[in-house]
Amino acid sequence: MIEDMLRTPAAVQDAERHTAHNYHPLPVVISSAEGAWVTDVDGRRYLDCLAGYSALNFGHRHPALIAAAHAQLDKLTLTSRAFIHDQFADFCRELAALCGKDLVLPMNTGAEAVETGIKVARKWGYQVKGVPAGQATIVVADGNFHGRTTTIVSFSTDDDARADFGPYTPGFKIVPYGDLTALADAVDETTVAVLLEPIQGEQGVVVPPTGYLPGVRQLCTERNVLFIADEIQSGLGRTGATFACELEGVVPDMYLLGKALGGGIVPVSAVAADTDVLGVLRPGQHGSTFGGNPLACAVATEVVRLLATGEFQRRSTELGERLHAGLHALIGKGLVAVRGRGLWAGLDIDPALMSGREACERLMERGVLAKDTHGSTIRLAPPLTITAEEIDHAVAQLAAVLAG
Template sequence: MTQSPRISPTTAALVEQSERRSAHNYHPLPVVIHQAEGAWVTDVEGRRYLDCLAGYSSLNFGHGNPVILAAARAQLDRLTLTSRAFVHDRFADFCAALGDLTGKDMILPMNTGAEAVETAIKVARKWGYEVKGVPDGMATIIVAENNFHGRTTTIVGFSTDPDARNGFGPFAPGFRVVKYGSADAIRDAIDDTTVAVLIEPVQGEAGVLVPPDGYLTQVREICAENRVLMIADEIQSGLGRTGDTFACDHEGVVPDMYVLGKALGGGVVPVSAVAADAAVLGVIRPGQHGSTFGGNPLACAVGIAVVELLSTGEYQTRARELGALLHGRLRGLVGHGLLAVRGRGLWAGIDIDPSLGTGRQVSEALLERGVLVKDTHGSTVRLGPPLVISEEDLMWAVDRLAEALSDLR
């Protein structure tokens, strides 16, 4: 039998005030975080928790990473915003660094992941009309079911999640939804109006769904054969999370466009970007797209520091090695409270046996034991701690999960 986590009067009051004075677009766990360092956070009562969500991959390099904070502090003392009406002295370095990391000629910086996805959609359509020759207003983009690319009205219009979609129409046309993991479904959906295929190399919000081996390679080939852009949404899966710099790297695939965000801001500021070659991003001209804060000096300074951290390969290696330990331990819990384990690198989706409880109840049970995770789609819990987590702490978290599952039985 499950019970709600114990909440102190101070925490209860702060949670109640938050609920009363803010829109209810989230359903947070009843914990109020006050400070953090590395993989650990501390609440207003002084209790510590191991963060195994990492801001949905925004905190790949940990809370308060000293390299990232030093870059941010140095920039704060000099210049934080000019808008793109002028050129600032960190912009070229950021574009060059991220261009080198992705192997692309051009960078279009934005702020949030959803903005970057919207940017990729606009660029793909413009490319389709100006380069491929699709009749104006007829461009179509293929997407996958169970996708999560953000929550703007355009994006939720091609979502298959009722919570994300219902009640927000009418929606923009021009999207075709196909089965995730099926290259044949993509091939069958392509016609002369198709300008792009937009997919997550690993579907995070859907429960850390990894496609079949060879899928990304086939998508790359199909896109090339049909003169269609392959757009990889690596907002959650990229920048070290899966054990490579990008999840596409696991199959040696290079998309036409990378969509990046979350960890690119180092857990300090929102930073996102689209990376592509000039033959693609070059279709955008002055006045056709922009952002007041996109590519601001502070964001660029932080982004440069993030790219430098990734250049050593240390974080990719940690995600790969610790991920192997994590998945090995989690597989041992299948049949003992877990129905399935999926994922890649230091990222896992676990399906809870519904006879024990929901994903929310397991998340609350772990909260009681000092571990922060979050449920998705009812029965699934995601684990994605900062890549700086120690092996000892990671194994401690799995022990707490095993304990919670045992207590629920």
């Protein structure tokens, strides 16, 4: 009888009726959220351990971010880049300082940041490095996930993301992730950039071997190639540092940022690099009507200021140790492997027990939200505002799921 009164089943059906099936979401319909918790249309609360794939690093409705958005909504939301608005300079200056770079180019989505990085690298290759026109190549890694545009899926090795979307954009070489020798062999006189995730998120939070990122940095410097770090998921505090590259003391030539930069309120992305790289662009060669809009800048500037305190990086480090200790204790008890850094983890479930999807469904029944990827793997990426007690609760629910 109680089930007949629930709103969720009808709401799920209604959502599916008029949308293309490009996602396979869990059957939960969220209506409100605060901090690390969300509430569905039937009033049931769930601990959010996905955090919008790191878009909600600061939790749902962080008071400082909501205040910044409300204040800006009362004044100005859009001008287009035909004009300058009063939030633009602060955002660009403060984000550039956070990145240790000269310039910032604001966009909206993560995929737009990646596309921008590709265009800038090619133009740099032609104008600065001297690569013959039309011959620029970029080296990427297998298992990558940089977005879903036609150009980006052209160098994906995920058949779900790539199949049936050709013809594909040329100009990319794919090498094994974590293999410096293969990378060195792939770089030649046409190479303008190496584009990598410092930690591969969609692949299952795959951390490269120690020394790999410094080796990439050294190789790029020696061969006069740009090192582009896609920190859209791994950056902005997720791994215990502002950027995952910092964990190995590496500074790339270009950062690609997104997700958490919008504070979970508006889509904001950006490319950050020095003048000798981003300075190759001239008016009319690249742009976005909504990129760097006043509302986005107001929120993202507050995000940068939250990160500048170092509080969230410390929380990710300290609470991440607690999370990983709890997860590693489950190896041999239903888990076969655990990977990650900070408050970010990829868990491989024994496929004889259940699939990743089944594990997420059972976690959902226990009030914890997570997301599967690649069969038997699930990802945990809770907000950086999560508490130690909430981490223990999430691990306990996972242990119960694995125990059956």
